[in-house]
Amino acid sequence: MKPFTYERATSVADAAKASADPSVRLLAGGTNLLDLMKLQIETPARIVDIGRLPLKDITETPDGGLRIGALATSTAIASDPVVRARYPLIARALLSGASVQLRNKATAAGNLMQRTRCAYFYDTTKPCNRRIPGSGCSAIGGHSRADGILGTSAACIAVHPSDLAVALTALDAHVETTNGQGTVRTLPVADLHRLPGASPHLETDLAPGQIITAITVPPAPPGEQIFRKVRDRASFAFALISVAASGPRYALGGVAMKPWRASASEAVLAAGGDVDEAVAAELSQARGHGHGEYKIPLAKRLLGAVIRQSRGDAA
Amino acid sequence: MRKESAVSATSDLCVHGLAGLHVGGGPALTQVIDIELIVNGRLTSLSLDPRVTLLDALREHLNLTGTKKGCDQGQCGACTVLVNGMRINSCLSLAAMHDGQAITTIEGIAPGENELHHIQAAFIERDAFQCGYCTPGQIVSAVAMLDELAAGQPSQAAEDLSAAPVLTDAELRERMSGNLCRCSAYPHIFAAIRDVAGA
Known part of the structure; x- marks a missing residue:
């Protein structure tokens, strides 16, 4: 993971305000975000943990x-x-x-x-327009058996x-x-x-x-x-x-x-x-x-x- | 009580290649977080880089190496621990997220110093492992699974979601699907859990 600062949100309003900054990611369960951070697909500078906000009812x-x-x-x-x-x-x-x-x-x-599970979104050695805009789509013409059949575009079929x-x-x-x-x-x-x-x-x-x-x-x-x-x-x-x-x-x-x-x-x-x-x-x-x-x-x-x-x- | 310095937190991360960023005088850490975990009933203080996962905090900072790192992606279940009694993948959680919470690892699953948990004893009796790497996760997961069953939590194997669950063979397999065994010792794992859960 790239270095980041960690803080715990104290209110829903604070979390929302913080999330307006593109370098911030809100962390709840973390089961997708932390995986993406380990792969450096997500590289937030600041993590705001919202896991303890009263939004569980x-x-x-x-x-x-x-x-x-x-x-x-x-x-x-x-x-x-x-x-x-x-x-x-x-x-x-x-x-x-x-x-x-x-x-x-x-x-x-x-x-x-949660983000797509398209194999090429996860493979940082390959182009992916969703991960790096303008880099291309590796799934088109690639291993695409898990990808989409409706509403796809020339840029992405995830x-x-x-x-x-x-x-x-x-x-x-x-x-x-x-x-x-x-x-x-x-x-x-x-x-x-x-x-x-x-x-x-x-x-x-x-x-x-x-x-x-x-x-x-x-x-x-x-x-x-x-x-x-x-x-x-x-x-x-x-x-x-x-x-x-x-x-x-x-x-x-x-x-x-x-x-x-x-x-x-x-x-x-x-x-x-x-x-x-x-x-x-x-x-x-x-x-x-x-x-x-x-x-x-x-x-x-x-x-x-x-x-x-x-x-x-x-x- | 145990305190780790920020320096050792950095070197631990380097040694295990998780960050790969601070080898040989890289940028300094920007933040060290002080947290308290109640690990196997004992209050423990830690000062950590916020990137440290719960799994790495247990293994590398508290030397509780019973919890295993398999895939480090939440797919294999080798890192399963209980947080406030619920099983989670400790690899997909930051230690900082669990400040103040109670963590139970394989080292703390037995009722006493010289006793085994029923599930542990059944794993030995049934020879429910081959290489043993997935075993701590399997055991912690099975302990939680029986609690979930007693609490009436449903699974996708249920015909009727509102009925009290019964541990059919299909239910047992479904409820343990978050723990993989590359040696495929599943028949014996299944038998061990079945011994404790009853037919």
Whole structure:
């Protein structure tokens, strides 16, 4: 790790103010940031530890929804009785990822803010536009089997690795943010991350100094909640493809640099179209960039299977 | 009580190649942090470079070398310790983050000086290791896993997330998936934990 100074944030406002400085990184669970710092992909001059700020509560909201503090751990969320009973999708998504050791530290906001696991983002001997803007994309034409098939660009084909984000997108959840002046703003989880375009290093729509304080989840729609994840091994692996369903709403993971709401599929189904049409509508634009071609039929089958299951159709 | 100087903190980091930055008169450290950890029940004071991980603080500063450094990336579980009773990867945590917290390592897992924890005894009985490098992490992890089970924490192996978990074979494998064994002593590790947990 490059040298840095360490301090502990004493208030949310102070943490937000500090984070406006590009040489500052906020440290919560640290399970992604410290790994990146060891590899010198992240080289902050100043670490502000927010781990002890009072943002850990998981509470029911008056509208029948849920508010998850930014610093609630994966374990705390997945073990919460309300989450398990009313939002099993959230619990399933979290429990499908990482190990218990990591879930005991990793936080809700940290999960959303984690960086891509594209092998070339981690390989500092190779070009990567996300790591070094303008240096090129090694995944295009390289070993890209874990990379994206939707919303990619000529500059980057990485995917966002969060399972939680996929579940929250199917649930129409929002992130609640604040800045150093105390201005509270919310935005849909589905709009938090940016597609790479020509500037893959710009990863979210958060302004400098704007930090996530909570995730708010509206009451779940009637209908089954489903999370299915295909990966290289049965446990402790990132999704190759995942699909979340919350009643009539669907989202895909492992396909893009953001959780991918299957709006086109939902529109076809709402208009009375069949499952195959709905799946084709979402994935007709998919591109596999060589090694990722297998993801297209995989995503089609998994989305189709989850839609059928959620509608009670025979598989 | 043990105090390390900033100088030895620097040299430790160099010796182990973690920073690779201060060899031969490189830039001076900008910060030394004073922290207190309660390690295996004993209050311990340390002065550290903020880069020192909890794992390196235990191994290199407190000479508690039972906790192992495997991948140093949070993937293998060899560095598993308990923080306030919860298992974490000590390699992916800064020591400074744990100021004032209670750390339990493999050295402190037994109930007394001349006793073994049931899990430790079962590992010996079942010959649940080959090279032994992952063993401390496996044992600490298994101890925590049984506590999590008793507390009713769910895993992805559960059919019903709201039901009290039962340690089926699938549950046991899932709950221990954060600890890898390159010798693949899994059948015996599994048997040892099963002996303690009950069928």
